[in-house]
Amino acid sequence: MGFWDTITDLVDAATPWSTAEAEHPDSHKSPQGDAPLGGNAPAAPAKEISDETTAETDKEEKAEDETAEVKKNEEPAEEEEAEEEPEEEEEEEEEEQDPKDKFEDDCKNSKQCAPAKHHYDECVERVTSQESEGGAKEDCVEEFFHLAHCATQCAAPKLWSTLK
């Protein structure tokens, strides 16, 4: 899209050691055929993907731990319970889940989106308590937007590297 992308594309096309870009449709079935079309870094993408699949769980756990630590200081017991649930679900349907949902859930629980998620959770708690008392005076749309914005932006490049 950007100007430098085209420059790097040209350089890649000119250099003899770069990967071929056009692939036979059948070769897509192999996991390494799913490497991004740009071929910006010849050997790196395939490696990244395999790393991601293997080290995925590690990353998740790390992210979980970090956010859990952050949360512990602020809100003790409730949050941890809420966070453990999606993790279990992910393990059950690791294969079937939409990659977008998976990456965005990871991003929501990552350190990057911790402030937005904190605000959103707090807002949900506040508004649900208001609703139980009688009409809610506000909604969490704005907080939801901030969280969704953060999560999608963080997940976009990862998602595009897995989709065909």
Next chain:
Amino acid sequence: MFARSGLRSTQRVFAGARNGAINVTKRAASTSSGAEASPVRLNIAAAASTAVAIGSIAWYYHLYGPTAHAMTPAEEGLHATKYPWVHQQWFKTFDHQALRRGFQVYREVCAACHSLQRVPYRAFVGTILTVDEAKAMAEENEYDTEPNDQGEIEKRPGKLSDYLPAPYKNDEAARFANNGALPPDLSLMVKARHGGCDYIFSLLTGYPDEPPAGAQVGAGLNFNPYFPGTGIAMARVLYDDLVDYEDGTRASTSQMAKDVTEFLNWAAEPEMDDRKRTGLKVLVVTSILFAATVWVKRYKWAYLKSRKIAYAPPKDANVQHRQ
């Protein structure tokens, strides 16, 4: 009566103010400090105007302050995230495998409600389908013929020159079938919405499992953060494995959304591949021509730029200088 007395009193006040003003100018002109009452009046006026200003601000806040009625984030809608679309790069074409998958998604999912009226079957030939496939697909539909000898309009199977049929006869029928909401024609939708591809992809995949707490969702509407106003009549349609791709790609929700978005971008801009190639040719040729013109200019101007003009004064002083 009261009004008149009130008027009179205001006149008096104005007169007083005028006197005060005159006094002030007088005092400024001469150094004598004559008028004792004027600073009090000025103080009163200042206090009154301040009170009026504060009061009007308070009144306005009382009317409109506590809740924002316009340009809330929900009204604006969440701006679509930028995705690194490959086909939007300068030297990249559409991924025609993706177009083929996207067309399959359109045909099996979107076409139930959305028309694609500006795209003829001939446009698919060579880009998405082969000639035979496109012909077979066109023949599945019936179109009106020209009037025959008796003036009757008969039906004939479709040809390559025919345009894709619409799911409804007209807009009214479409509204009636969809609870009053009109599914828009998708031919130019990528060009017609802010954010283009990003918006459509985000809209298709952005339905949350449940709306955020406290959000108001109207009757018959669904919550989608990317739709301005967040209430959209279209429900979520793309679910995992809804379509069986013929090339064996796994039909996850985001994969289908990506393919159909790229397909809709092709529908709106079928000339993109050619446009980019032509643009590249234009850039190459014009840069060569520009370099040539620069060289010619320098060549032609060389003797002018390299000449040296010197003034040599006459050696013998024949000239009489005027004293």
